[in-house]
Each structure stands twice: as structure tokens, then as C-alpha cells.
Amino acid sequence: MTKSFVEKHAPALLVIAILLLWELICRGFKVDPFVLPMPSAIWDSLLEFKKPIFDHALQTFWTTMVGFAVAVLVGIILGCLLGSSALVYRACYPLLVGFNSIPKAAFVPILVVWFGIGTTPAIVTAFLISFFPIVVNVATGLATLEPELEDVLRALGASRVEILRKVGLPRSMPFFFASLKVAITLAFVGTVVSEISASNAGIGYLMMSASSSLKTPLMFAGVIVISIMAMAMYEVFAWIEMRMTGWAHRGQQATA
Amino acid sequence: MSNKFIEFDRVWLKYNPTADFAIEEVTVDIREHEFVAIVGPSGCGKSTFMKLCTGLRPPSKGTIIVDGRQVAGPLKITGMAFQAPNLLPWRTTLDNVLLPLEIVEPYKSQYREKREQFEDRAMKLIRTVGLAGWENKFPWELSGGMQQRASICRALVHEPKLLMLDEPFGALDAFTREELWCVLRDLHAENPFTVVLVTHDLREATFLADTVYVMSKRPGRIVARREIDLPRPRDIEVTYSEAFSKIVHELREHIGAIRKS
Ligand SMILES: Nc1ncnc2c1ncn2[C@@H]1O[C@H](COP(=O)(O)OP(=O)(O)OP(=O)(O)O)[C@@H](O)[C@H]1O
Ligand SMILES: [Mg+2]
Numbered sequence: 001m002t003k004s005f006v007e008k009h010a011p012a013l014l015v016i017a018i019l020l021l022w023e024l025i026c027r028g029f030k031v032d033p034f035v036l037p038m039p040s041a042i043w044d045s046l047l048e049f050k051k052p053i054f055d056h057a058l059q060t061f062w063t064t065m066v067g068f069a070v071a072v073l074v075g076i077i078l079g080c081l082l083g084s085s086a087l088v089y090r091a092c093y094p095l096l097v098g099f100n101s102i103p104k105a106a107f108v109p110i111l112v113v114w115f116g117i118g119t120t121p122a123i124v125t126a127f128l129i130s131f132f133p134i135v136v137n138v139a140t141g142l143a144t145l146e147p148e149l150e151d152v153l154r155a156l157g158a159s160r161v162e163i164l165r166k167v168g169l170p171r172s173m174p175f176f177f178a179s180l181k182v183a184i185t186l187a188f189v190g191t192v193v194s195e196i197s198a199s200n201a202g203i204g205y206l207m208m209s210a211s212s213s214l215k216t217p218l219m220f221a222g223v224i225v226i227s228i229m230a231m232a233m234y235e236v237f238a239w240i241e242m243r244m245t246g247w248a249h250r251g252q253q254a255t256a
Numbered sequence: 257m258s259n260k261f262i263e264f265d266r267v268w269l270k271y272n273p274t275a276d277f278a279i280e281e282v283t284v285d286i287r288e289h290e291f292v293a294i295v296g297p298s299g300c301g302k303s304t305f306m307k308l309c310t311g312l313r314p315p316s317k318g319t320i321i322v323d324g325r326q327v328a329g330p331l332k333i334t335g336m337a338f339q340a341p342n343l344l345p346w347r348t349t350l351d352n353v354l355l356p357l358e359i360v361e362p363y364k365s366q367y368r369e370k371r372e373q374f375e376d377r378a379m380k381l382i383r384t385v386g387l388a389g390w391e392n393k394f395p396w397e398l399s400g401g402m403q404q405r406a407s408i409c410r411a412l413v414h415e416p417k418l419l420m421l422d423e424p425f426g427a428l429d430a431f432t433r434e435e436l437w438c439v440l441r442d443l444h445a446e447n448p449f450t451v452v453l454v455t456h457d458l459r460e461a462t463f464l465a466d467t468v469y470v471m472s473k474r475p476g477r478i479v480a481r482r483e484i485d486l487p488r489p490r491d492i493e494v495t496y497s498e499a500f501s502k503i504v505h506e507l508r509e510h511i512g513a514i515r516k517s
Binding site for chain 2 (some may be wrong): 076079146148149151152153155156157158162166167170171173247248
């Protein structure tokens, strides 16, 4: 019984153990709280600044969600275009890969010139960083349609749009939902990167100003809040993925 | 009975300009409701023949007439089944079988109102092939043979005038295969349609078909045409008769001759 308890809660126990160790090391070796604050000090500053932290977190959250929503929309449209035409695929793919290899932080100064400091560059950065995995996954899902299945449908007189609707899209759903998990975490990265250098709101900005006023525990509190948000959203999309595309996982189990 | 349903007149096809011809000078006449089997070595162009028949590929030379009209673009009167069942994993067996009715006119536009009627029709087919009780299961819950049964139902649900089968029983065990031969035989006898069956199995061809065509190895040509005059209805027992073995042997010899040349 005790064993199953340990097994079941292993991740939580590990986190607690790490926090304890951290606390002990900081106390034991008298680490300068300015360099590495103790977990308890971080917790205190979380409570102390809960109102501003909450406001900034909300700002970051909505910025990310808007950027992510645009990424999903653009990702689906581009993915459908790429996945349903070999020509478009060949033409666009190298360009997309090239674009994706640019560090998105490099866009922030340009975006500031275009949109000024604030929410817009953060939204755009979140979008830029997160749409690529969605495009690639939707396109792959569509492009790997079995030729025989396509023949069956074409021999029935199905149009391209019908094939896309009846088979292509449902078939690419598992790919799509898997990519959402990746994209949402990337979107948070995009938002925070932009907020750090080009905003006066959001967790990124909060950390920047905490840094300049030497409030190290507050910075750590910011890191924790952002990681909790990203993790929670990841779980939400993992859950949606399971709900929407259970057939894909069960199918794999059955054939494996 | 003698009216032609499919006419190939000296049909040639190459897949791309630089390649050799995949099939050469193919001339075939298939009657309405005839059951035709095509046998031949791997890569000889059997699947290519099917693609030409259904209009999925235009011929490079020659003309193809199906149902009185020259073929240009995919026909809408065909049902197809392949070696792989190709069912949609997110649909139940019943919904998989219903798929053609969501695509082919006139069923498509009536689909909403007549859904129940269509389901009855699909269920009737599902019962005929021995899948009753499995209609609400998903493909991964079905064995390979059961999936293939469902795939045949899907090919027939819209009552096509032409059924194209590309090695549909190739991946099945001997018992299931013979059982499905009988299913196909009965479906064809009950509600006749024209069938083109591609197969590697000479016994299968002899048992099911009215006419067997033998194709040569690449580039594919029709090298022999054999009418199977065994009386219908044929029972599985017939496959052990002398007349049956003789026909199989004869077909075998044509294939053997191709090998040597
Ligand atoms: N899409 C294609 N593009 C180019 N060549 C092709 C294509 N499909 C088939 N071929 C060529 O045409 C020839 C005939 O192929 P086909 O698929 O018709 O053979 P088959 O008789 O069905 O063989 P099998 O019994 O192995 O299925 C082969 O040599 C093959 O290489
Ligand atoms: Mg083939």
C-alpha cells in the first residue's frame, strides 16, 4: 500500500524533496538570498505581491492565448494548403523551415518599430513562435493519406474538398492536437521574451523590473507563475487531445 | 446478355513520359454483369488496368468505353476494395459502410432524410457478409478478415454497376478466403453487377469468374482469355473436381510460359 502511494505521487514527492533540499542548502550554507532565495522566501514574495503578480499573469495569459489562437487559425489554413497540394508543399516548405530556424527573439526589435512597445509585439511573437509546429503537423496528417483510400473516394466521384472533409481532416486531428501541446508552451515563451524587452505589463515585464530593483525572490516567483500557467495549459490540451482523438491511441494499442 | 459494358480498344499506358509502357495494346470486352478475373505476375499492370477502368488515370493511347460512354475522369458508378481494408479508424463499422452514401449522388442529397433507410440497407449487407453484431465496433476491434468484409460492404452499399476488387482476399487465411468467395458469389448472384477481380490466386479466379484474363509480365499484355464454363451456382466442392483442376492447370501453364519467355 505504501509502495503504491509512492508510485502514484512520485512526481509531487520529487518536487517536495527538491524544495526541501533547496531550502536546507540555502539555510545550511547561508547562501546569499540575493543570488538564490530560499523557497520559503519566494513563497513569501508570492503572497506579498499577489495582486500585481496576478494582474501581470493575467496579461501574459491573454496575450499568449490571442497569439496562440491566431497561430491555430493560420496553422490550420496553411497546413491545409500545404497538405493538399504537392506543389504548394514543395514551394513553401523550405521557406517555412528557413523561417522557423530564425530565433524569434530577433523579431522583437523589428516588431517594436512597427507596433511600438506593448501587447501587440508580444502577441505577434507568441504567434510567430507557435504556428510552425501546427502547420507541419496538419500538413503531414493530410499528405500521408493512403493512396488506395484516396482512389476509393475518387472512384466514388468525391471532390477534393469532400476528401479533405471526410478523410483528410479527421485523419490529421491526432497530429493537430499533438501539435497544440507543443505550440501552447512555445507561445508562452514568445510572449515572455517579448514582454521582457518590449512591454510594461506581463510576467516578463514584472521580472525585468524585479531584476532592476534587485528583488530576486520576486523574479523567482515570476518564473514559477509562468511555468505553472504553461504546464496547466499543456495539460488542458493533452486532455483535449485524449478526448478528441482517443481512436488514434486505442487503434495503436490494438495494432501494436 | 451480350451487350458490352466495358470496352478497351488497343489501350496503352505509361505512367510518365520517360518510363516504359506499363500496359500495351490491351483489348478487352466485358459484358454487363460479367464476372471477370485478371491474373498475372506481380508488376504486370493489373492495378493499372483497374485505374484505367475507373477513370482514375487516362490512357496514353487507345480508347476505353464504360457503360456506353468514353471514360474521361473518375466514374461514379464504381465500388472499390483493395488488399488493405482502408477503413476509417474514427468511424464505426456501420459508419464506414455508409461513407459512399455520403458522397455519391443521389444518396448524398437525401442523406439526412433517408438516413434510417440507408442504415437498414447497410445493415442488410453487413448481415450478409456475417458481420451482424459488429456494426457499432471500431475497425481496430475487428480482425483482418472482418475488416475486409466491412470493406466489401462499403464497396457495394451504393449499388455500383461496377465492382473493382484488387486482391481483396490476399491477406486472409485460407478458410476466411473461401468463405468470402462464397459471400461474393452470393452477392453477385443475388443482385448482379459487373465485377473485375484482380488476383494472384488461380483457384480464386477459376471459382468466381465467368472469364479469366492472363496478363504477361511487364509490359503487360493480355496473353490469354479463358471462359470458365463450370455451371453455376458453384459450390466450394467444385474446387476439388477434375474439371476445376484442369482449368487451374491450364491457367498455370500460361503463367509458366510467361516466366520462361
Ligand atoms: N503511380 C505510378 N507511377 C509510376 N509507375 C507506376 C505507378 N504505378 C505502377 N507503376 C508501374 O507500372 C507497372 C504496373 O504496376 P501495377 O501496380 O499495375 O502492377 P500489378 O500488376 O498491380 O502488380 P501487383 O500484383 O504487385 O500488385 C509496374 O511496373 C509499376 O512499376
Ligand atoms: Mg497491384
